[in-house]
Amino acid sequence: MTKHAIENINVLWFLPTHGDGRFLGTAVGGRPVDLKYLRQIAQAADDLGYYGVLIPTGRSCEDSWVVASALAPLTERLRYLVAARPGLVSVSVAARMAATLDRISNGRLLINIVTGGDPVENKGDGLFLGHSERYEVTQEFLDVFKDLLAGKTVDYVGKHIKIEDGRLLFPPVQPGGLPIYFGGSSAPAIDVAASSADVILTWGEPPKDVAEKIAQFKAAADAKGRKVKFGIRLHVIVRNTNAEAWKAAEDLISHLNDETIAAAQKVLSRLDSVGQKRMSALHQGRRDELEISPNLWAGVGLVRGGAGTALVGDPETVAARIKEYRDLGIETFILSGYPHLEEAYRFAELVFPLLPISHAKHVEAGSVNTGPFGETIANDIRPSAIKQASQS
Numbered sequence: 001m002t003k004h005a006i007e008n009i010n011v012l013w014f015l016p017t018h019g020d021g022r023f024l025g026t027a028v029g030g031r032p033v034d035l036k037y038l039r040q041i042a043q044a045a046d047d048l049g050y051y052g053v054l055i056p057t058g059r060s061c062e063d064s065w066v067v068a069s070a071l072a073p074l075t076e077r078l079r080y081l082v083a084a085r086p087g088l089v090s091v092s093v094a095a096r097m098a099a100t101l102d103r104i105s106n107g108r109l110l111i112n113i114v115t116g117g118d119p120v121e122n123k124g125d126g127l128f129l130g131h132s133e134r135y136e137v138t139q140e141f142l143d144v145f146k147d148l149l150a151g152k153t154v155d156y157v158g159k160h161i162k163i164e165d166g167r168l169l170f171p172p173v174q175p176g177g178l179p180i181y182f183g184g185s186s187a188p189a190i191d192v193a194a195s196s197a198d199v200i201l202t203w204g205e206p207p208k209d210v211a212e213k214i215a216q217f218k219a220a221a222d223a224k225g226r227k228v229k230f231g232i233r234l235h236v237i238v239r240n241t242n243a244e245a246w247k248a249a250e251d252l253i254s255h256l257n258d259e260t261i262a263a264a265q266k267v268l269s270r271l272d273s274v275g276q277k278r279m280s281a282l283h284q285g286r287r288d289e290l291e292i293s294p295n296l297w298a299g300v301g302l303v304r305g306g307a308g309t310a311l312v313g314d315p316e317t318v319a320a321r322i323k324e325y326r327d328l329g330i331e332t333f334i335l336s337g338y339p340h341l342e343e344a345y346r347f348a349e350l351v352f353p354l355l356p357i358s359h360a361k362h363v364e365a366g367s368v369n370t371g372p373f374g375e376t377i378a379n380d381i382r383p384s385a386i387k388q389a390s391q392s
Helices: 035-048 064-074 091-104 119-124 131-149 187-196 207-223 242-252 258-269 274-283 315-328 340-350
Strands: 010-014 052-054 079-084 109-113 154-157 162-166 180-183 199-203 229-238 291-293 310-313 330-336
Touching: 010 340, 035 052, 035 064, 035 340, 064 079, 064 091, 079 091, 091 109, 091 131, 091 162, 109 131, 131 154, 131 162, 131 187, 180 187, 187 207, 199 207, 199 274, 199 330, 207 229, 207 315, 229 242, 229 315, 229 340, 242 310, 258 274, 310 315, 315 330, 330 340
Parallel strands: 010 052, 010 330, 052 079, 079 109, 109 180, 180 199, 199 229, 229 310, 229 330
Antiparallel strands: 154 162
């Protein structure tokens, strides 16, 4: 597999607007996801130094634009990767929404273009188009959306979209428009990504499969004279030892039964998303062979649509696997873990120091507790890290 010269990476976290908890596929250990809880996660990610957060979209989630608008003023540096859904809203209105949110957040908006792979959900949203037609709409949407955000006046006649004298009176903060993130695995998705995306996203497949996808997308972009970047969406289960991490993975699905898995897979099978079919093929609804590549575990995908794999291991092992993806050409890592608040801390504290991240943790000037960190011992002694003596 070819190595790519990427030095530093961007690490984003995830806002679970569809629910959170300590176990998958059960109400046991579940917790309500309200604005207070989402604020805790966003502010933790901001303080810990994550590059940004991904907010999901769909009828099972709180609206990503409203959530981002509520949380942006409560954070300082955190970027928000928010979904735009071609075909569900006017492209000119979407551009105004994006420009406004970029101004409100002082240039911290990233755009995630989601074409949508669930025909049932699409119909519930008023979109009655087949797979290839949805990507036609997506391409036309991006043609207009990017021009509007770049400050152009747009007159456009496409198969699905027609615009006359389209323009923004109030531009976004980020000059030239907003970064466009886009994921997909089908032939139409490759064409759209190569034409219009800045960062092409994939779900967490084994490295050899990711390498093949990168080569395919890169060739398509090169043919159009464009340079693109790549990102990956993964869950993470990190503990102090590999044994503890694998135990945590098993605990996460410990409340799943065969009926719940079968019901989830039946719903996911109706999707016409090629990426979802690739995710489902990794485990085939079975829970006996879930380590599909070293430290890559497909247990999340037994009941969760979309990203269904997790990196499992101790900090050094997980960091090494992330660097393997980095060497393939992945620059952006969008991560999550259950529960999302605790795991945001765990990953940042255990793995950030081992990664070549592009965004250093922010440290407040003049902080009273200047380190070392931890509770003061007996009210008088500053704590320090003491290495355990090896047992002879």
